[in-house]
Amino acid sequence: MSIHQPPSPYAPPVFPVGMPPLATTGQRFLARLIDTVVLGVVWTLMLSATGALEYTLENPGEYDLPKVLVSVVLTFSLYFAYEGAMLARSGQTLGKKALRIRVAMLADGNIPGRHGWTRAAVYALPGILYPLLVGTVFWVVNSVWQLRDRPYRQCLHDKAAKTVVVSAW
Template sequence: MSPDQLSSPPYPDLAGMPPLATPGQRFAARLIDGLVLGVIWTVALGMTGALQYGMEHPGQQDLGKVMAALIITMGVYFAYEGTMLARSGQTLGKKAMRIRVAVLSDGNIPGRQGWVRAAVYTLPGLLIPVLVGTLFWVLNVVWQLWDKPFRRCLHDKAARTVVVSAVQ
């Protein structure tokens, strides 16, 4: 793709938009949201009885209960991320790091595109037991390190979003 093609719709030059968020800001925001995910996971393990089973049977797991907890966790996290991004473009982590998700074409809050972004980020987590989800998550988040010119992860590309500073 030529530079001219990148600056014409649907790939604007970001004129008028805040500066792009740095990979460090994005990583720190994901760490904070990872804490949210960890709380959801712990609650889901408790709700399904998987946590109790693990304490009563050290070194063993009830795979059915763990899978139920995983489905609950990914569903709740998808709802968290989708709702937050659709409404404000910011999860708790992004708010803390003062960054936000913006629609690439116009800089607006993502709305429906926030749900697309959340789905592409979250739902592969259901494949963690077969390692595919973990590999996708790693590839997804490091993609921004070589993506030019907008430093987008795969979930950004799918939703046609970009992450920018929330402070001007």
């Protein structure tokens, strides 16, 4: 192959020297599942704090839309803060720590730092549009993107922040 030919799409990905191997799709899924439990706890606390949960329990089949909307905005704002701070500091959320994987900068394998906030924003903030189903549709597309992405198995939030998910050794 000459220097003017593009690399083969079947060639293994090129990583910086010393970069750990990519995390498996299963590891990423299980880590995100754990983080979704964290999100569920925050969601329940926000529904309770705004009175939306109490209203629904007292009025089965009904909900107080303004309180639910405030809960949604608070939940996903807090989840963004959780994910952004954890990724910026260590490259790991609680789920990633449990599965021994971490987020790394594609260019050099370092912890994402400020790019962790970009990654968190692209992942968490569309959830604010949950009542319109836009957030849900985006999450599904974003999450399954890694199944077709080659060679780095990146989701859209990885692409936005120029990150990959690797083994934490």
